[in-house]
Amino acid sequence: MTLADKAYAALRHDIIRGALPAGMPLRMADLSARYEMGFSPLREALNRLQSERLVDALALKGFTVAETSQAEMQDAVAQRILIETEALRGAIARGGDGWATGLVAALYALKLQINRADDIWELEARHHAFHRQLLVGCGSNWLMEFFERLYSATERYRIPILLESGRDQGRDLHHEHESLAEAALERNADLACSLLVAHYRRTETTIMAQMAAKAAVSAGPRGPKLRDAG
Incomplete structure (x- = not known):
């Protein structure tokens, strides 16, 4: 380096x-x-x-x-969905044996780290590798560049949740990734895109709830003001 x-x-x-x-x-x-x-x-x-x-x-x-906001986060998620569903359809249509083998390997590596959950940064590296491998078969450098930029844009909202909780609460993340990989490997583009959208929308909901909770804590209690009794 x-x-x-x-x-x-x-x-x-x-x-x-x-x-x-x-x-x-x-x-x-x-x-x-x-x-x-x-x-x-x-x-x-x-x-x-x-x-x-x-x-x-x-x-x-x-x-x-750069500042953060709910609106900016929602915009980044919406654009990820737009770009990545297009890339995913391309990968499913054009991805060869190397793409498929790489996806299986990336899913397995991610599963191992999710089960350990002792190193957030290694988990994040494998999470990125999985989502990148899912799309890389599309063959478009432009789509992959947009993927990388939008991944970074949403990562700064997602990582604090992982650092605070260790993992997303109430979700079977391995099942979500596994279902997504299976649909892609079966060349079922409609199902794979639907699962990808649902995956990101769940994350968006979690982040929105976290941001709202932090905003409420920062605002503090705001009860009714007492008038002078005099």
Whole structure:
């Protein structure tokens, strides 16, 4: 890895897990001290993160961590569904033996880590690998690039839930992934796309509930104001 790659990986990791919170100014001197790197690789990493919409560049103010919102999260999920269902149909139509074998292997690797659930970052790596393998058979570099960008956009909403709870509550995630893989391998595009949409909508509902709960806690109790008795 180049220094810029290392800077990108470190910054992205801290943004995704919330160590660098939304709206935080990313001053070069502070980042250089935090990551023990020079300005050049950090600036290159920040430009790369800006292209993924994880940081914003403001005129005369430098970089800040991109804000989060329910509306932005819902938009990202909606676009993932649009892009990934198209890619999934292409993969089912054109994916060969290598794609199918890779999907079986990715599902098995994900199952092993879900059962362990002792390393959130390894689980996330295998989760990404599964969803990428599901689509890669489409043969479109543009669709896969959009997949990567939108995956990053939703990851920063999903990861805090995993970090707080260890896994999504009340869901059999292996069954969801297994059903999705089976439908794809059986070349049933309509069923596979339907399962993919349901999978993302369940995650969206979980994230919305989590964000609403945090907003309620931040707002604090707001009971009726007492008037003066005088």
